[in-house]
Amino acid sequence: MRESAHKTVVMVLFNDMLMLDVTGPMDVFSISNRLLPEHQHYRLLTVSEHQTLVRSSCGLKVQADMTLKDLPAGTDLLLVPGGPGAYGVAHPGLTAWLPTAVKGARRFGAICTGAFLLGDAGLLDGYRCTTHWNYVERLAQRNPGSRVETEQIYVIDRNLITSGGITAGIDMALAVVAEDHGKDIALEVAKVLLVVMKRQGGQTPYGPLLAAVPRDDTAIARVQAYIVDHIEEPFTVQRMAELAAMSTRNFARAFQREVNLTPMQYVLNARIDHSRKLLEGSDLPLKVIACRCGFGSARHMRKAFSERIGLTPNQYRQQFGGD
Template sequence: MQVASAQKTVVMVLFNDVLMLDVTGPMDVFSISNRLLPREKHYQLLTVADCQGLIRSSCGLKVHADMTLENCPAGVDLLLVPGGPGAYGVTHPALSAWLPEAARSAKRFGAICTGVFLLGEAGLIDGYRCTTHWNYVDRLAQRHPETRVETEQIYVVDRNLITSGGITAGIDMALAVVAEDHGKELALEVAKVLLVVMKRQGGQTPYSPLLAAVQRDGTVIARVQAYVVDHIEEPYTIQRMAEIAAMSPRNFARAFQREVNLTPMQYVQNARIDHARKLLEGCELPLKVVAARCGFGSARHMRKLFSERIGLSPNQYRRQFGGE
């Protein structure tokens, strides 16, 4: 069945263990838009699943889809796949078989959060740029090497594919769609109703650590990483870290970059920023004290590196993530 309507049709896919915020966040953006639009320009909102029964979400809420895969119209304006444990933890043969044709016939298709794994399972993201929740970008890149995974953006648009970062980023993505369809002014009004901003500062980077937890497995490189993290206030050079590893500076630098995918000094810088973030989140110490405890040397140097890597100044980060 082909969609034949002046209204734009948005179809949201449902499956067991779906994250409800991934579903309701974007759908409410379109629903609130309908309150502000003339009827002939309303979004037609539909949900689809591979079964007729109740779908149990990851939080326990149960929902019933409007239709099954076989009855879903072709040629919709936007086909969206939400995320959740059911998107990346299990396979969905019926969805994987249905999605390619449904996506090809849609004017635009996309995913919220980890829903991109379902698109990947269906072979729909190779050759595209996309994103997902910051905690899953490495997993997505490893699983789909033909895909260019963007790690910082809240959402990414590449041709007819639109993907978003984690959970509430689906709201940002939906607001961008509304702005494109009906203008920024309407999208801003919807954002005000939802008490969100139209464009967040800093993308996903402020939410994600720059470094993974140190694997304290006793290897030479891991030992150096652990020493840096445990003694972050100390000054470091390649020579100093090579001495800790009992290696020549040249061999150490090569081995470190091969294992960590960062130069030793990049690692130190990222470790200092991550430690500063923890202090800014949990205490009211003056910036010069935070800078000293993290080995930056000065608050000015910390501000410079923070802005370059995080996209926020230390004060902005503290206001956004610090406790009351």
């Protein structure tokens, strides 16, 4: 008789979770079961603090299979989804339970902002991890003992696996299937789901490189606003210092201290962000966009774009542009 090789995947449920964070990875494992021999199937379970209907952020309700205290031994992968309920609400019962549950699991992880719950439970210290691009800075501030990666779609560090925003949970689950059963099975699952096995560019193409420009009357803020409003112009550190009415040396130090970027890094990111808007919303030729964004040439824009975003301008337009 063949020995069973079932792997138990447990998804934690709580109010205001993102439904796609739950169903995306779980469907990856479910579809894998269609392609695997029965003795290698994933066993899929859901748990919640109280075995009542759990309301997701979109309003759909889910009935968990069991309560936290009834979790059986032998969990292979314990996952926590994200959503407003993960980073905006305290879950003392869940975060008290998680460390013990993780000790009994071979692997554990989080989809999207579910990483905040792992952090609240003290489970990110000493690990590399990631979350949705819009929340990486907040996660890093709340968990100084971890190393939050900003660009990866998912991060695997020993027995912890975390993913970027929402649909990145599918990428993460495909990586788990590839590790468990080989790339060929994972590729077939990806084809069924109409997704690629490996996205180009990580999370970087999805979010702006710069935060909203402050519009106050400080010297550094005035320079930031001027750069964004006159992005087609050439800039040097000396010229920016003159705009701030400061010496070049003092300006460069003050700018990096306040913005966490050098002045020229800020200019480059501003140029790239503006070019992305034009690529998304217009059919202007690349040389025109390069000129309007201050790159000087399409070749220079392509080089900067590829190095910073991980895509060429044409690839970015194909992925994010309109019809």
